[in-house]
Amino acid sequence: MTVPSTAGPVGSPSPAEPLAPAAPPCSSGRVFLAVLSRDVHVTGKELVAFLAQTLIQPFFFLFIFVKVLSNAGFVTTGYGAIMLPGLLALNAFFGGLQAVAFPLVLDFAWTREIEDRLLAPMPIPLVAVEKMVYGALRGLAASLLMVPIGLLVLPSVSWPVGGLAPALLCTVLGAVLGGTMGLAIGTLVPPRRINVLFAVIFAPLMFTGSVQFPWLALSSERWFQVLCAANPLTYVSEGIRAALVPSVPHLPFGLCVAVSVLAIVALAWVGIRGFMRRALD
Amino acid sequence: MTTDGSVRRSTGDLNGPLGVLDSATGSPTGVVLSVSDAVVAPAGPAVVAKDPAPRLAVEVTALVKRYPKSPVNAVDGLSFAVRRGEIFGLLGPNGAGKTTTVGVLTTRVLPTSGTARVAGLDVVRDAVAVRARLGVVPQRVNLDRSLTTRNNLVFHAAYHGLSRADRTARADELLDRMGLADKAKVSVDQLSGGQSQRLMIARALMHRPEVLFLDEPSTGLDPQARLFVHDRVRALREEGVTVVLTTHDMDEAAKLSDRVGIVDHGRMLTVDTPGRLVRSLPGSATLEVTVRGSDVPAVVLVAALAELPGVERVEQVGAPDPAAPDGAGGPDGDEPGGGSSGGAGGPGPDGGGARLRVYVAAEPAALVGPVVSVLAARDASVSDLSIGVPSLEDVFIHLTGRDLR
Numbered sequence: 001m002t003v004p005s006t007a008g009p010v011g012s013p014s015p016a017e018p019l020a021p022a023a024p025p026c027s028s029g030r031v032f033l034a035v036l037s038r039d040v041h042v043t044g045k046e047l048v049a050f051l052a053q054t055l056i057q058p059f060f061f062l063f064i065f066v067k068v069l070s071n072a073g074f075v076t077t078g079y080g081a082i083m084l085p086g087l088l089a090l091n092a093f094f095g096g097l098q099a100v101a102f103p104l105v106l107d108f109a110w111t112r113e114i115e116d117r118l119l120a121p122m123p124i125p126l127v128a129v130e131k132m133v134y135g136a137l138r139g140l141a142a143s144l145l146m147v148p149i150g151l152l153v154l155p156s157v158s159w160p161v162g163g164l165a166p167a168l169l170c171t172v173l174g175a176v177l178g179g180t181m182g183l184a185i186g187t188l189v190p191p192r193r194i195n196v197l198f199a200v201i202f203a204p205l206m207f208t209g210s211v212q213f214p215w216l217a218l219s220s221e222r223w224f225q226v227l228c229a230a231n232p233l234t235y236v237s238e239g240i241r242a243a244l245v246p247s248v249p250h251l252p253f254g255l256c257v258a259v260s261v262l263a264i265v266a267l268a269w270v271g272i273r274g275f276m277r278r279a280l281d
Numbered sequence: 282m283t284t285d286g287s288v289r290r291s292t293g294d295l296n297g298p299l300g301v302l303d304s305a306t307g308s309p310t311g312v313v314l315s316v317s318d319a320v321v322a323p324a325g326p327a328v329v330a331k332d333p334a335p336r337l338a339v340e341v342t343a344l345v346k347r348y349p350k351s352p353v354n355a356v357d358g359l360s361f362a363v364r365r366g367e368i369f370g371l372l373g374p375n376g377a378g379k380t381t382t383v384g385v386l387t388t389r390v391l392p393t394s395g396t397a398r399v400a401g402l403d404v405v406r407d408a409v410a411v412r413a414r415l416g417v418v419p420q421r422v423n424l425d426r427s428l429t430t431r432n433n434l435v436f437h438a439a440y441h442g443l444s445r446a447d448r449t450a451r452a453d454e455l456l457d458r459m460g461l462a463d464k465a466k467v468s469v470d471q472l473s474g475g476q477s478q479r480l481m482i483a484r485a486l487m488h489r490p491e492v493l494f495l496d497e498p499s500t501g502l503d504p505q506a507r508l509f510v511h512d513r514v515r516a517l518r519e520e521g522v523t524v525v526l527t528t529h530d531m532d533e534a535a536k537l538s539d540r541v542g543i544v545d546h547g548r549m550l551t552v553d554t555p556g557r558l559v560r561s562l563p564g565s566a567t568l569e570v571t572v573r574g575s576d577v578p579a580v581v582l583v584a585a586l587a588e589l590p591g592v593e594r595v596e597q598v599g600a601p602d603p604a605a606p607d608g609a610g611g612p613d614g615d616e617p618g619g620g621s622s623g624g625a626g627g628p629g630p631d632g633g634g635a636r637l638r639v640y641v642a643a644e645p646a647a648l649v650g651p652v653v654s655v656l657a658a659r660d661a662s663v664s665d666l667s668i669g670v671p672s673l674e675d676v677f678i679h680l681t682g683r684d685l686r
Contacts, residue, residue, distance in 0.1 A: 027442075028409070034439035041436075042427040112423040116484070119387065120440035121413035281348065281381075281390040 028122040032130055035117050039134040054095055054142040055149060058087045062153045065212070080154040085167070085244045086211035089237040091146045092171045093209070094202075096139030096178025097185070100131050104186030105194050108278045118279050128183060128275035132268065135179025136172070143171045163243035166253060170239035173260040177232055180267040187274030209233030214241060216249040232263035336401070338492050338523035339363035339386060344395035346381050346547075355381045357547030358395070363492075363525055363540075368518055370538030370555075371527040372673075374681050378547035379527040380420065383494050386525070387417050400491045413441065416485030420496040422477045424469040430480055431456060431465040434487050441488035448487075455483040460509070475506030482513060486522075493517060495526040499533060511537060531674040541673070545681045558676045567669035568639040568652055569598075572661040579635040585655050586639055591648055593640040634664075645670070 043050055066080040107114040117127055151157060159167070189197060208224075208231040215238055218225035228234050239256030241248060339362060346356040356378040363369040373379045384390030385397050388408040397404045400414040425433050434452035443451065456462045459479040464472060472480060478498070485493055495514065499507040514537055517524055528534050534541050535555040542552040551558065572582065579597050586595045641648050645668045653663050 030442055031440055034436070034442075037439065038425075038428075038436045041432075045427070111426065112419075112421065113425045113427075115389075115417075115419065115423045116425060116437055117440060118389065119412050119415075119417055121409050121442070123409055279389075281384060 028126055031120050031122040032126050035120060035130045036134055054145060058091055058146055059149055061087060062150060067153060081157050081245050082214060082248055083212060084150045084154060084157055085240040086237045088143045088146055088171060089174050089233060089240050090211045092139040092143035092174035093178040093233050093236060095142030096135035096175045097182040099138035100135035100179050100182025101186040105189055105191055109191030124276060124279050125272050128272045132179040132183050135182045136175040139175030139178045140172060159244045166243035167240050170236055174236035177260055177264050180264050180271050183271030184267045184274060187271060187278050205231060205233060210237040214248050215251055235259040336365050337362045338365045338400060339525060340398040342396045344385060344397055345393045346385060346390060347393045354547050359547060359549050361542050361549050361552055363523060365523055366521050367539045368524045368537050370534035370541035371544060372534050372541050372677060373544035377544045379544055380496060383496055383527055387415060387494055388412055414491045416490035416493045418481045418485045418495045418498060424477060424480060426469055429466050430461060430469055433469060433480060434484055437484045438487045443488060451487055455486060459483045475502050478502060492523045495524060497528055498526055531677055535673040543677060543680050550680045555673050559671050559673060562671050562676050562679060566641050566645045566671060568641060568645050568648060569667045569669060570637045570652060570663055571665040572656055573634045573664045577659045577661060582637060582659060582661055585659060586652060589651050589655060591641055591643045593642050595637055595639050598636050598638050
């Protein structure tokens, strides 16, 4: 994969000097922020849709599985404390993933709206990085918005203050992970296959991510436990759980952080490669 | 640039179903054409290098692009140069490699080999700097549908580092210039085809590019919108912006371009001003004469006219004379199929009339008198006479053939 030159400042060395006085040189950082501000601006315009997309599904998860089923006696009362951290992870991860994957598939296949940004004066990999960062911001917002809703539905839940910072770290990692996976999926899934995205990718990711159960509780279902171990979302869920409800058996916090970071690096590499392949012929 | 080059269509084309006459002017296809001031790939680099005086806005040297899994090169050794401030038309049939070439120049397609420079900068090595200096109006609408008309301009300017004040001022100015001021706040979904096109031009101009690439700028536009776009493009030249436009609308190319390059099969066939290209087409200016009341066989008239100085050849079109041999072709006889097939369904049985097409090398009007007197001397009275002037389209067809792509 050839990555286009990120070389040099505007007016970098060349045999023929530029024709006209150079346009005011603008740093890639400034361009990056401008492109990011476009995505933030669009999210602001579609705030209601964003909130609905972010909050309705996890709310029903909480309400049905924790409130309804525990009131009916099918689920123990402590389940809410296990489920809520998982939902924070889920929201961070899927918030990031969905913000990137879908628009990207559509963009490259049909609308080509992203072309104007690909023609912006910054290295093209930075456009991909912007997508990931934007996805991560959306995921983080989605997760943080879930906190008051969770505490409202589950008034009995309480978290140790010392666990808040580690939980936030894992949430951020989960959001970045979602953004990078969204980039990878958005550039690897052929547009014709977009309809199977939900069934083949989203649903398995959602139910093998140790969101609704602690990973260690799966010891009786060994094959499923192995499957869940392959889903990076597991480490985000377990990490947040380790920070917020340490009494529940969980994977070591350090392991969760390490695997999350590794998964981010790997998926970012895959995603940027895929992005470059789509962006350049 | 004063390099003499002869332009020759690829042998494959010469073997094609030729000998067909262009319906408008009867210009034969499949003939070797000599054009001065032509850049002929792959001799291009030398030609480009000879011209140090005007600085070049675009330099393409031996450019090759082969897409993965494709058996042939989409661009196959293309070379040409565009001077600063010039409007350059890149013509070619569908699939000739125009859009790929523009893709390379706009840093979106990576060349397989060869080099391309825009505003003096290499499009691969200095891609970021090149992007700051060029504007692109693509073939297909790719406006940001999540943004309003005005914000499409404002955000584009932000991507290019314009200051906040500059962004808004310039957006308003360009909206005004493009006749879109009243659409500033609407979603781009609500724009018509012509409005979208104008907005894309405005967007491309927001960051004051040195070189503007217009890919098929008026495809699908109504005549009003097309004229408007043409006016805007000409206005850009006044401002010193270099414009590279691809099109297969010959009228558009002839009207707008200072020079045109004709591309086919990924190669540059010829580069020159539209006027010179047309004039270089041999024997393509014609006089079409209809004669009545002559008992003289048409072949005799043809032979007599062919003797006139300045006449390249004469042929009979739509002749009623069944005795006429196939192919009344002129002395140069370079037309394998003969051009008179139109005679098969020739006009009326009234006899004693013929339609003759006289191919002239020089100004056709100057030959009106001699032609009429030659015919009058043989008792053939002229009932109709018209002058056919070749167009860029004839040059295009001449060079690229008539085969459908």
